[in-house]
Amino acid sequence: MSDSTRRPYDLATPAPNGLRRGRTTGSCATAAVKAALTLLLRGEMVREVRVSLPDPDYYLVVPVEKTERLAGGAVRAEVLKYGGDDPDNTDGATIFAEVSVNDSGAVRFFAAAGVGTVTQPGLRIPPGEPAINPVPRQMMQWAVDEVLDGAVNPGFDLAIGCVNGDTIARRTFNPMLGIVGGISILGTSGIVEPMSLAAWMASIEVYIRVALGHHPDAIAFTPGKIGRSYAADTLGLEKKEVVQIANFVGVSLDYTQRTLEEQQARLGTLWLLGHPGKIAKLLDGVWDTHSGRSGMAMGSVAAVAAGVGFAADLVEQIEKANTVENVVQIMKTQAAARGYWMGIERRVAALMAPRVPNVDRVAVRLFSMNGAPLGEAAGETA
Known part of the structure; x- marks a missing residue:
């Protein structure tokens, strides 16, 4: 389903328990990718982007904190994680994406500073891969397709990071799970449901x-x-x-x-x-x-x-x-x-x-x- 046929998902509408929903790290990373690509490919610096959610009826409007060009032709964009009323170690963290063209025709994922790398089997991502779960990866692929809008895909490297993510990860199970170097990029719906209160x-x-x-x-x-x-x-x-x-x-x-x-x-x-x-x-x-x-x-x-x-x-x-x-x-x-x-x-x-x-x-x-x-x-x- 294209972006034009989706409706905005309203985070202001409370969950059934009356609490505020939030944005997953996956949604934040996807927003950062889309903002970076928009500057890289279109020369446009945006303050918010639409993130297509796994539910094909909705997109999520996500504010963008900062976008800048880096040396070597890459672009970096930053998004603040918002957990709503759910207690979340990553709430308020800066999730960023550094995007560059790789000329391979494929989208490749990398762990930038603060995002972990999987080192042991048993997770949804195999050892050696950045700790970016399958649904966020799919959402980022959609973001690439949406910004390309039918143009040929030259291939992009998406390096996803989190400011101080290595410190934040120590308060999670990641070290025990064999995820080293930072947090995981998670989410199955793109929306944080305030369930743990x-x-x-x-x-x-x-x-x-x-x-x-x-x-x-x-x-x-x-x-x-x-x-x-x-x-x-x-x-x-x-x-x-x-x-x-x-x-x-x-x-x-x-x-x-x-x-x-x-x-x-x-x-x-x-x-x-x-x-x-x-x-x-x-x-x-x-x-x-x-x-x-x-x-x-x-x-x-x-x-x-x-x-x-x-x-x-x-x-x-x-x-x-x-x-x-x-x-x-x-x-x-x-x-x-x-x-x-x-x-x-x-x-x-x-x-x-x-x-x-x-x-x-x-x-x-x-x-x-x-x-x-x-x-x-x-x-x-x-």
Whole structure:
């Protein structure tokens, strides 16, 4: 969809919890690329640009702080990161792009100062590449195409950086993930949803009350978007029966129990659907899975592997993985992988159940980052 057919996305409209949304680092980097290209190719210095979002109906207007020509023909543009009401280590940071022609006919991505480089497997970007995730890369490619407006693409080098990004990254999981030298350029929608605040917890209670209001046979919790299609297509749940709980598993269970008690009702099944990176943290009694308030889950999933008798070298490999998604990749080669994930699902469900005595059955289903079922769901059909 071309830019002319998109509508502006209004950041002034609050999220459902009444809080302000923001711009992802991916949107900021894309805006910097577009501003730099506009000066490089058209000789125009702009104060704002339109960034095409992954949702084909919208673009985001992003202010540009500074644009300047560099030695050697490159152009640099800077954009301030804005996180809205979401607590974010990169809020207020200066994201920049340095753009130059490479005469290769292709767009190439580089890490400038303050953006990290991936050094270990298990992330969405392979080792050796700058820590710029796939969706931001796609958004930057769109920006290139939009500025070219049909002209031949000579090829461009896009070096994405962050002022003081190496310092900011120390407050994130990047060092543990094997991302060295700075922050990651992230985002799947281009928009920061303010999900990690106390006010979001209050809104979750409202969503749970709505989900339980018509006394359904089942409802589902999802930390994010992973598992939504399973809830709709396999479980047959209505949209209002699927509650996105972000990181707040514990309080969501408490809200559910409280609501059922007030209704003097019971719930047949409570589902928890999502990626084991968050859900496996419950094995350690962690009920708020935000990365800033909890550790990573590799130790927990390694302990399960040891408990079911996996070979010591495999257990060590799991324990040393840099992400749980890397564990998913490691387990793909194991014949017992599905049973392993099923074991984690059942252990987590057993830990959840005592917090919701008015629920007859708690069930967990785990999925990889691309939505592929890992445990029980891998043997089910929609």
